[in-house]
Amino acid sequence: MATYLRVPMLTSIPTSSSSSSSSFPQSSRRRNLTTTTFCSVKFNATTKSKLPIPPLNPKDPFLSKLASVAATSPETLLNRPVNSDTPPYLDIFDSPKLMATPAQVERSVSYNEHRPRRPPPDLPSLLLHGRIVYIGMPLVPAVTELIVAELMYLQWMDPKEPIYIYINSTGTTRDDGETVGMETEGFAIYDAMMQLKNEIHTVAVGAAIGQACLLLSAGTPGKRFMMPHAKAMIQQPRVPSSGLMPASDVLIRAKEVIINRDNLIKLLAKHTGNSEETVANVMKRPYYMDSTRAKEFGVIDKILWRGQEKVMADVAAPEEWDKGAGIKVVDGF
Numbered sequence: 521m522a523t524y525l526r527v528p529m530l531t532s533i534p535t536s537s538s539s540s541s542s543s544f545p546q547s548s549r550r551r552n553l554t555t556t557t558f559c560s561v562k563f564n565a566t567t568k569s570k571l572p573i574p575p576l577n578p579k580d581p582f583l584s585k586l587a588s589v590a591a592t593s594p595e596t597l598l599n600r601p602v603n604s605d606t607p608p609y610l611d612i613f614d615s616p617k618l619m620a621t622p623a624q625v626e627r628s629v630s631y632n633e634h635r636p637r638r639p640p641p642d643l644p645s646l647l648l649h650g651r652i653v654y655i656g657m658p659l660v661p662a663v664t665e666l667i668v669a670e671l672m673y674l675q676w677m678d679p680k681e682p683i684y685i686y687i688n689s690t691g692t693t694r695d696d697g698e699t700v701g702m703e704t705e706g707f708a709i710y711d712a713m714m715q716l717k718n719e720i721h722t723v724a725v726g727a728a729i730g731q732a733c734l735l736l737s738a739g740t741p742g743k744r745f746m747m748p749h750a751k752a753m754i755q756q757p758r759v760p761s762s763g764l765m766p767a768s769d770v771l772i773r774a775k776e777v778i779i780n781r782d783n784l785i786k787l788l789a790k791h792t793g794n795s796e797e798t799v800a801n802v803m804k805r806p807y808y809m810d811s812t813r814a815k816e817f818g819v820i821d822k823i824l825w826r827g828q829e830k831v832m833a834d835v836a837a838p839e840e841w842d843k844g845a846g847i848k849v850v851d852g853f
Contacts, residue, residue: 648674654686658694659705659731668712675716682719685739691730692757699758703780706731710787713738723824724750724814730757734784737791737819746811746820754788754799755806756781792818 644666647654653670657663674683692701713720713735722739724746733752736744746752757780759773785803789796794817811823 644670650684651678651681652684652686655689655709655732655735656686658690658700659692659709660701661705664701664705664708667709671709671712671716675718679717682721682740682743683716684721684723685713685735686723686725687728687732687736688724688726689729689732690727691732693730697758703731703757703777703784706734707780707783709735710738719743721745723747724752724820727751727753728819729753730755731784733819734787734791737788742821744820745822745824746814748811748823748825750811752809752814752819753806754784754803754809756803757784794818 644654648670651674653667653674655663655667671683674681692703692705693699710731719740720738721743722736722745724736726747727750728736729751730753733754736746736752757777759770759777765773781803785796785799788794788803789799792799809817809819811820814820815823
């Protein structure tokens, strides 16, 4: 093609002035010579120029396509329209991609050398690895499903190692007393605890209200604990919002609540060592217990206060106090 362009330039120049005036006009000859020379020079510059290609990521489809076009047909990249609405170099793609997907990008080692190769597990999974089940929400169906599944999994992993249940829950109600779940949610977790072969250590770390207090007291005897400033509370089950229900449906729900209340009283009496009458009397109104009162009522066995056991062990018996004070105990008084 270069030879074809040079031939007109050589043959179009006349040898004499007469032939020039007879064959071609002077202005036409100059225009032909200029156009032919410009096309030849521009094409030679295009073919001989080497486009600098920086190091690129071979997994990046945009840069790979751009480098391929630059190597095969560089005029496509050089002869760009001056005023175009298309972003630069995107018109060579059928379906443009500005970047590779995150899985295709080659990450810098210096930036990511300390980052984990996979996402860390969530907090319940980390606690489960230590055989800890944490009840930190009201007993709604999603929470019940998770707790029962964790209990069954821990028993399957090792039926001899103890399971630790940490409780900070308002039961099937919110802190303002409004019902958020059915009483069967608490009974489901309770039944799962009773079916386990493992020892169950229960610990109240915040609040154990209603059904959560039942779960606290249902731990293995001697393994029920409470933090010094935690609270426990037992109360009667609440009737869920009736809305626009007919009167007969409201009565059916009320009867079901009475059945749940009687079951709760029986279970609390069983695990606390109190009579059903005693539990029913204190449950007429919300009955709050701090750690000391909860221990006296039989909900827990020990208060987890760091160093408290040693302090109480160092306390002298009442007789020793009387003897040290010079008081003599007289028989018959």
